[in-house]
Amino acid sequence: MSRAADRLAMIFNHLDRSTVHVAASSTSTQVASYDHTPALRYTLDNDALSPDQRLSYEENGFILIKNLVSEEDIDKFRSAFERICKGEARFPGLVVMRDVAIAKSEFVLDQQAISKLQDFQEDPELFRYCCLPQILKHVQAFTGPNIMAMHTMLINKPPDAGKKTSRHPMHQDLHYFPFRPVDRIVCAWTAMERVDRRNGCLVVLPGTHRGSLKEHDYPEWEGGVNKMYHGIRDYNPDHPRMHLEMEKGDTVLFHPLLIHGSGMNQTQGFRKAISCHYANADCYYIDVKGTTQENIDKEVKEITTKKYGMDAVTFQDTWAFRGRLVQGERTSL
Numbered sequence: 018m019s020r021a022a023d024r025l026a027m028i029f030n031h032l033d034r035s036t037v038h039v040a041a042s043s044t045s046t047q048v049a050s051y052d053h054t055p056a057l058r059y060t061l062d063n064d065a066l067s068p069d070q071r072l073s074y075e076e077n078g079f080i081l082i083k084n085l086v087s088e089e090d091i092d093k094f095r096s097a098f099e100r101i102c103k104g105e106a107r108f109p110g111l112v113v114m115r116d117v118a119i120a121k122s123e124f125v126l127d128q129q130a131i132s133k134l135q136d137f138q139e140d141p142e143l144f145r146y147c148c149l150p151q152i153l154k155h156v157q158a159f160t161g162p163n164i165m166a167m168h169t170m171l172i173n174k175p176p177d178a179g180k181k182t183s184r185h186p187m188h189q190d191l192h193y194f195p196f197r198p199v200d201r202i203v204c205a206w207t208a209m210e211r212v213d214r215r216n217g218c219l220v221v222l223p224g225t226h227r228g229s230l231k232e233h234d235y236p237e238w239e240g241g242v243n244k245m246y247h248g249i250r251d252y253n254p255d256h257p258r259m260h261l262e263m264e265k266g267d268t269v270l271f272h273p274l275l276i277h278g279s280g281m282n283q284t285q286g287f288r289k290a291i292s293c294h295y296a297n298a299d300c301y302y303i304d305v306k307g308t309t310q311e312n313i314d315k316e317v318k319e320i321t322t323k324k325y326g327m328d329a330v331t332f333q334d335t336w337a338f339r340g341r342l343v344q345g346e347r348t349s350l
């Protein structure tokens with residue numbers, strides 16, 4: 018039997034036993050059997066995922082679920098995005114980003130310039146994405162029952178303006194998060210249309226969630242880099258890559274240490290995706306002083322000071338301020 022098949026058998030076995038354990042209440046032999054089961058570190062024992070989904074996440078750091086969000090919902094999110102683009106809707110805290118190549122050019126129409134919305138937690142229609150029951154059902158497998166939506170984005174990857182600025186450098190999302198424990202955080206990312214290599218799908222390095230948080234900084238790209246698009250300096254270029262080609266409504270759930278990025282959009286259309294980072298509400302904030310996250314801490318503080326004139330606000334405060342409870346009880350974050 019192969020190692021993976023062997024592990025799968027052990028996990029099935031383990032799941033069977035835990036069911037028996039719950040149903041029949043504990044006996045000393047059943048409790049003892051836990052000592053021999055493999056530790057599932059990245060997923061919780063709450064039946065939210067199938068055994069093979071659990072194994073796949075444990076090994077690869079992501080799972081892809083086909084057709085999780087309906088066309089109807091996606092079309093509504095698209096309309097909500099367009100209302101924001103047209104200036105028909107405004108929400109407190111919403112950050113509207115333009116691609117650097119476009120923001121620095123005088124000749125591009127405003128209409129097509131928006132590359133990303135961040136922090137749409139006050140838009141009831143877009144925020145409905147974060148509360149979809151079929152997403153939360155899966156998210157619980159990573160976070161547990163008390164769930165905070167910590168970070169929201171609608172990414173409208175523009176046709177590349179010829180400078181390759183539509184790329185997103187390889188990174189780990191944890192770089193941006195001053196909270197832990199890491200395994201109780203997960204990202205849901207839903208394709209709002211077909212995404213493939215031509216329009217810049219997600220690219221992941223499977224298994225890298227088992228590594229540590231790497232040093233991130235701006236990549237040295239000639240055509241410029243978008244604000245805060247830090248990348249990993251020295252990831253292994255020989256590590257197997259996977260291009261996640263997805264259809265409208267397909268959703269990937271991935272670990273915040275998984276190294277990922279996205280390619281250039283070589284089409285004329287805007288490639289859209291919607292995402293939310295969730296965390297267990299019991300997670301706690303950490304001080305990033307003396308860690309690789311010091312540079313992002315500093316940059317976020319500079320932006321909050323410059324944009325909002327709030328120089329007493331910490332990196333951690335910006336997260337506590339944006340986070341919203343979506344299930345259970347708000348305990349710590």
Ligand SMILES: CCCCCCCCCCCCCC(=O)SCCNC(=O)CCNC(=O)[C@H](O)C(C)(C)COP(=O)(O)OP(=O)(O)OC[C@H]1O[C@@H](n2cnc3c(N)ncnc32)[C@H](O)[C@@H]1OP(=O)(O)O
Binds near residue numbers: 113121
């Ligand atoms: C509080 C924030 C926390 C964020 C944490 C990240 C969470 C991520 C967690 C999950 C992992 C996610 C991983 C990720 O997603 S990483 C990416 C996350 N990115 C961000 O969070 C950036 C958020 N963006 C902003 O705050 C604004 O859009 C900025 C501040 C950039 C512009 O502000 P505003 O729109 O008001 O513009 P302005 O008219 O006042 O211009 C000011 C200056 O900025 C220049 N400019 C404009 N656009 C860009 C650009 N794209 N690249 C570079 N520069 C740009 C512009 O030319 C001008 O420069 P100059 O003419 O003065 O030289």
Ligand SMILES: Nc1ncnc2c1ncn2[C@@H]1O[C@H](COP(=O)(O)OP(=O)(O)OP(=O)(O)O)[C@@H](O)[C@H]1O
Binds near residue numbers: 127128129130173287
């Ligand atoms: N202000 C904006 N900033 C960024 N993208 C926008 C903005 N307004 C609309 N969009 C998006 O940009 C893309 C191009 O806009 P447009 O209205 O031309 O639609 P389209 O998808 O190209 O459809 P059509 O082929 O009918 O023109 C669309 O995907 C739309 O959602």
Ligand SMILES: O=C(O)CCC(=O)C(=O)O
Binds near residue numbers: 185279
């Ligand atoms: O290109 C994308 O949609 C993904 C971007 C990304 O990884 C991020 O914003 O953290």
Ligand SMILES: [Fe+2]
Binds near residue numbers: 188189
């Ligand atoms: Fe990311």
Ligand SMILES: [Mg+2]
């Ligand atoms: Mg068009």
